Amino acid sequence: MDRSSRRQPVVVLGTIGHDAHIVGSSVLRIALEEAGFKVVFLGAVVPAEEFIDAARESAADAILVSSLYGMARIDCSDFGAKCEEAGLGHVKKYLGGILVTDPEAWDQTEQIFRAQGFDRVYPPQTKTDVAIADLKRDLGLD
Amino acid sequence: MNQLLAIDFGSTYTKGVLFDCESASVVGVAYTPSTVSSDITLGLRRVLSALRAQTGVEIGKVPAVACSSAAGGLRVAVIGLVPVLSLEAAQRAALGAGARVVGAYGYKLTERKLAELENSAPDIVLLAGGTDGGDEQNILHNARVLAGSRLTAPIIVAGNQCVVDDCARSLRESGKAAVTTKNLLPEIDRIEAEPVHDIVRDLFINRITHAKGIDRACEYLNLLSDIIPTPSAVLQAARLIAEGTDMSPGLGDTIVVDVGGATTDVYSIASGAPTRPGVVLRGLPELALKRTVEGDLGMRINAPSIIERCGCAELLDFVARAGHSPALAAEDVVAYAARVAERTDATPADAQEEAIDQAFGRAAVQIAVKRHAGTLREVYTPAGVVLVQEGKDLANVNAVVGIGGVLAHGSNPRFVLEGALDQGCDPYGVLPRRPTLLLDEQYVLYGVGLLSAISPEVAFRVAREALTPL
Numbered sequence: 001m002d003r004s005s006r007r008q009p010v011v012v013l014g015t016i017g018h019d020a021h022i023v024g025s026s027v028l029r030i031a032l033e034e035a036g037f038k039v040v041f042l043g044a045v046v047p048a049e050e051f052i053d054a055a056r057e058s059a060a061d062a063i064l065v066s067s068l069y070g071m072a073r074i075d076c077s078d079f080g081a082k083c084e085e086a087g088l089g090h091v092k093k094y095l096g097g098i099l100v101t102d103p104e105a106w107d108q109t110e111q112i113f114r115a116q117g118f119d120r121v122y123p124p125q126t127k128t129d130v131a132i133a134d135l136k137r138d139l140g141l142d
Numbered sequence: 143m144n145q146l147l148a149i150d151f152g153s154t155y156t157k158g159v160l161f162d163c164e165s166a167s168v169v170g171v172a173y174t175p176s177t178v179s180s181d182i183t184l185g186l187r188r189v190l191s192a193l194r195a196q197t198g199v200e201i202g203k204v205p206a207v208a209c210s211s212a213a214g215g216l217r218v219a220v221i222g223l224v225p226v227l228s229l230e231a232a233q234r235a236a237l238g239a240g241a242r243v244v245g246a247y248g249y250k251l252t253e254r255k256l257a258e259l260e261n262s263a264p265d266i267v268l269l270a271g272g273t274d275g276g277d278e279q280n281i282l283h284n285a286r287v288l289a290g291s292r293l294t295a296p297i298i299v300a301g302n303q304c305v306v307d308d309c310a311r312s313l314r315e316s317g318k319a320a321v322t323t324k325n326l327l328p329e330i331d332r333i334e335a336e337p338v339h340d341i342v343r344d345l346f347i348n349r350i351t352h353a354k355g356i357d358r359a360c361e362y363l364n365l366l367s368d369i370i371p372t373p374s375a376v377l378q379a380a381r382l383i384a385e386g387t388d389m390s391p392g393l394g395d396t397i398v399v400d401v402g403g404a405t406t407d408v409y410s411i412a413s414g415a416p417t418r419p420g421v422v423l424r425g426l427p428e429l430a431l432k433r434t435v436e437g438d439l440g441m442r443i444n445a446p447s448i449i450e451r452c453g454c455a456e457l458l459d460f461v462a463r464a465g466h467s468p469a470l471a472a473e474d475v476v477a478y479a480a481r482v483a484e485r486t487d488a489t490p491a492d493a494q495e496e497a498i499d500q501a502f503g504r505a506a507v508q509i510a511v512k513r514h515a516g517t518l519r520e521v522y523t524p525a526g527v528v529l530v531q532e533g534k535d536l537a538n539v540n541a542v543v544g545i546g547g548v549l550a551h552g553s554n555p556r557f558v559l560e561g562a563l564d565q566g567c568d569p570y571g572v573l574p575r576r577p578t579l580l581l582d583e584q585y586v587l588y589g590v591g592l593l594s595a596i597s598p599e600v601a602f603r604v605a606r607e608a609l610t611p612l
Contacts, residue, residue: 007275007304012330018521020422020528038275040330045422045521045530054330057227058276 014042017075080117096122148589166603240371272302379591401546414534466497503548508561
């Protein structure tokens with residue numbers, strides 16, 4: 001059964017952990033909806049488990065995680081493994097924002113989060129259309 | 143219509159109340175032990191003759207309304223996908239429809255879980271799972287498992303709209319009675335319980351009252367409307383008190399606590415929106431009309447379980463604060479609980495037992511309302527402290543109404559009902575701070591709820607007359 005041909009792609013979006021910054025996610029939400037995605041918007045201060053629950057219930061195609069307060073390493077630990085356990089191994093996982101507070105090289109940062117199970121990791125100042133183009137490609141929607 | 147009779151077929155007592163609609167007053171009240179196991183009409187006839195003797199009214203001809211929680215109440219088993227999402231939504235919908243939730247099953251039904259479900263003998267099965275356009279596989283799987291089961295209860299399919307018809311088809315092909323309706327959880331952040339409530343109500347009226355033999359009572363009553371579940375009637379009364387009518391303003395946000403022998407039910411009519419600025423809301427959104435049932439908090443069968451939940455030290459403190467001066471030992475409390483758990487019709491024999499009973503009532507109210515309400519906690523972030531709220535903030539509730547023998551016949555109902563209040567020791571309390579405390583002294587609130595469907599204005603005036611401020 002070809003899902004993409006018969007329904008709107010669904011993404012779960014929110015700001016993870018104890019992070020209350022909601023503007024980044026909100027901007028992305030608008031851009032995603034304009035691009036034709038159905039967005040399950042979880043807002044701010046969202047535990048990792050809530051992303052997973054929402055993705056299961058809504059059969060999401062992708063989970064987009066925002067983190068802007070420098071604690072992503074703690075909040076996202078084992079994110080991919082938790083998804084795997086919940087039967088969401090096939091779901092695309094993206095992460096973006098201000099991911100670390102100490103000025104490491106980007107390559108290194110990206111490696112850390114790829115190891116936590118994210119398919120794509122974005123540095124600060126990434127434009128929404130870059131991520132959306134990647135998402136369409138990854139979901140075979142082009 | 144000058145007079146109206148309301149009957150409640152309860153699990154332990156059959157009760158009746160006669161209202162005078164002109165004066166909006168209670169003319170007579172009667173109750174007698176229920177006789178569901180033998181013949182439900184026996185208890186009813188006793189109530190009717192007691193009311194006739196009390197009031198001199200030819201009671202059989204008076205227009206009547208009735209509700210029932212007899213014969214095990216309305217037993218509903220709920221099935222969902224994720225426990226904190228569609229399964230939780232299904233539980234809330236079932237409770238809001240006045241049901242007893244006899245089983246709750248998340249994810250895929252296994253053989254073992256199915257056996258458990260079959261043994262729980264539900265009157266209705268509520269099948270949910272998946273948001274609209276969301277997961278399809280889980281609910282389809284569960285529908286197929288139910289299709290192959292021994293269940294005869296009707297099954298309400300209220301999940302992902304893309305597949306509800308497929309689910310219903312596979313159930314019907316196996317001879318099950320399946321009804322489809324709108325998704326309980328159409329989106330992750332929206333619960334729609336009303337369509338399920340309507341179907342539960344229809345099933346209760348058209349199938350369940352007959353299956354339980356409750357409809358046999360109809361020949362003795364001049365019924366104006368269908369028999370509904372008792373908790374639905376109480377919820378309607380709570381709603382009327384809170385919202386008022388077109389002509390009379392209500393009291394605003396209201397909580398009703400019903401302390402029974404086996405359970406403590408809490409109803410809230412309140413949005414539960416944050417009462418402080420800058421609060422982040424988490425979790426499944428709340429229904430404005432919410433009912434919870436605490437199956438481990440009750441004055442008789444569950445008295446020992448109240449000790450477990452509350453602890454002897456606090457109960458002894460409650461005994462002293464309820465107004466009993468001689469010191470008691472923990473053993474006295476434990477012995478009392480064991481005794482009343484055996485005898486569900488027990489009443490306190492002396493002042494000491496009375497004080498212990500009041501303490502148990504206080505504990506039941508306190509724990510049940512705390513569980514019903516939400517939580518507010520501090521989260522430290524690099525950007526400062528953020529307050530995160532889950533569930534309802536009930537701090538600004540205007541009225542708390544108490545129902546139950548421990549309140550109506552007790553020596554210190556105010557102390558018991560004050561268990562519902564903010565105790566002043568939690569800086570982030572979400573319990574009512576300064577509500578009006580009201581007591582349903584004659585146990586007529588179910589009647590008010592039933593009456594509200596016929597004449598809201600009269601029902602509201604009756605409630606105002608019948609509820610005693612504490």
